[in-house]
Amino acid sequence: MSKDSYTHTSLPGTPGGPLMFLFHGTGGNENQLLGLAIDLMPGTAAISPRGDVSEHGAARFFRRTGEGVYDMEDLAARTRTMAGFVQAHVDAAKPSSVIGIGFSNGANILASLIFAEPKLFDAAVLMHPLIPFEPQVEGDLSGKRILITAGRHDPICPPNLTSRLESHLRALKADVTLEWHEGGHEMRQNELVAARNFLAPYRNAQ
Secondary structure, eight states: OTTTTTEEEOOOOTSSSOOOEOHHHHOOOOTTTTTHEEEEEHHTTEEEEEEOOTTTTTESSOOEEEETTEEEHHHHHHHHHHHHHHHHHHHHHHHOOOOEEETHHHHHHHHHHHHOOOTTTTTEESOOOOOOOOOOOOOOTTEEEEEEEEEESSSOOOOHHHHHHHHHHHHOOOEEEEEESSSSOOOHHHHHHHHHHHHHHHTTTT
């Protein structure tokens, strides 16, 4: 798969150091999470693709037929394409670790990548994911470090589905941390602090 399968932007970093992949939310673009990446892991190389599905002009990473109703065949196909894109960049960079950060729809495609290709990422930050299906994992999640952040009053990602995702991942032996805030579908300071702490081992390895 080509490194140019998606329109993307990148941040330079230390050769051979960590490599981050950033996945934006619906209506975002390849620049949406760059500031977050710089804040969480300054100086780390990053690749940020733009979703190639348009929903009424809003960029996404896969199709859906309604809120929380996914086109599962499309999700599977686009997960395969994204996995190839990520692997091509990893093969070229040969990083010390591979980290994924996704928000909302970006968290959903990142979660799907983890289910399909567990070895692709060393750690992942899923910010406000919505996984309305039981994950079918192609491999082993034992020890995989995953941070989930969520709002207790999120109208898009219901808290019970967040808790169910946590339970599924724990049952699959992933090392899961769940950070709640009292708001909705927005990033808040405590989840950014949680992400910064979660990523500290990789930041210190640069």
